[in-house]
Amino acid sequence: DGGITQSPKYxxxxxxxxxxxxxxxxxxxxxxxxxxxxxxxxxxxIYYSQxxxxxxxxxxxxxxxxxxxxxxxxxxxxxxAQKNPTAFYLCASRGTSGGYYNEQFFGPGTRLTVL
Amino acid sequence: xxxTTQPPSxxxxxxxxxxxxxxxxxxxxxxxxxxxxxxxxxxPQYIIHGLKNNETNEMASLIITEDxxxxxxxxxxxxxxxxxxxxxIVEIQGAQKLVFGQGTRLTINP
Numbered sequence: 742d743g744g745i746t747q748s749p750k751y752x753x754x755x756x757x758x759x760x761x762x763x764x765x766x767x768x769x770x771x772x773x774x775x776x777x778x779x780x781x782x783x784x785x786x787i788y789y790s791q792x793x794x795x796x797x798x799x800x801x802x803x804x805x806x807x808x809x810x811x812x813x814x815x816x817x818x819x820x821x822a823q824k825n826p827t828a829f830y831l832c833a834s835r836g837t838s839g840g841y842y843n844e845q846f847f848g849p850g851t852r853l854t855v856l
Numbered sequence: 857x858x859x860t861t862q863p864p865s866x867x868x869x870x871x872x873x874x875x876x877x878x879x880x881x882x883x884x885x886x887x888x889x890x891x892x893x894x895x896x897x898x899x900p901q902y903i904i905h906g907l908k909n910n911e912t913n914e915m916a917s918l919i920i921t922e923d924x925x926x927x928x929x930x931x932x933x934x935x936x937x938x939x940x941x942x943x944x945i946v947e948i949q950g951a952q953k954l955v956f957g958q959g960t961r962l963t964i965n966p
Contacts, residue, residue, distance in 0.1 A: 774953070781958070783956030786953045797952075831899050842951075847901070850898065850899050
């Protein structure tokens with residue numbers, strides 16, 4: 742089945758440690774996104790990538806880093822510089838048709854807790 | 857900032873139609889109305905989108921007013937599995953990011 746996978750579902754880290762969240766898609770989508778969601782809030786964009794080896798900052802990129810070495814993969818690293826890293830992290834991707842981007846497909850999310 | 861206004865919560869009886877309103881009074885001519893929903897602790901799921909005509913798919917119907925300043929998402933026969941937070945989003949087609957507001961928490965009651 743085609744889709745987006747994120748692993749792990751739950752992640753615990755000590756304060757001051759970097760941690761990398763995985764996101765893989767087999768939908769052949771060019772664009773991929775990382776969002777952060779805090780309790781009771783909507784999603785906020787961290788980083789996005791429209792093509793391999795290229796990515797742009799979203800609204801809250803500080804303290805995060807990404808890479809896009811393969812079309813299928815868009816890992817997110819939460820660095821120790823991120824002041825409030827505990828949150829629900831969502832990865833998404835989207836393809837195109839007729840020259841326009843389609844709707845976004847989301848993964849199941851990773852809930853990160855920093856102790 | 858989100859360009860839409862939605863009620864924070866709504867209730868609906870199982871088997872009845874759930875009508876979720878959304879105001880987007882500052883919508884531009886090239887902006888679409890998108891609806892997503894998020895079931896607790898899962899990723900959002902795309903439901904439907906439209907520009908100015910009413911749209912229907914297997915999940916829902918989208919009714920957009922003639923002046924395009926508001927719209928209604930209709931779930932024709934709500935089930936308990938439709939309990940979720942529903943987000944109404946206004947963006948040009950293919951925008952780089954979707955701006956999610958706080959949405960409407962819809963509770964379907966047995």
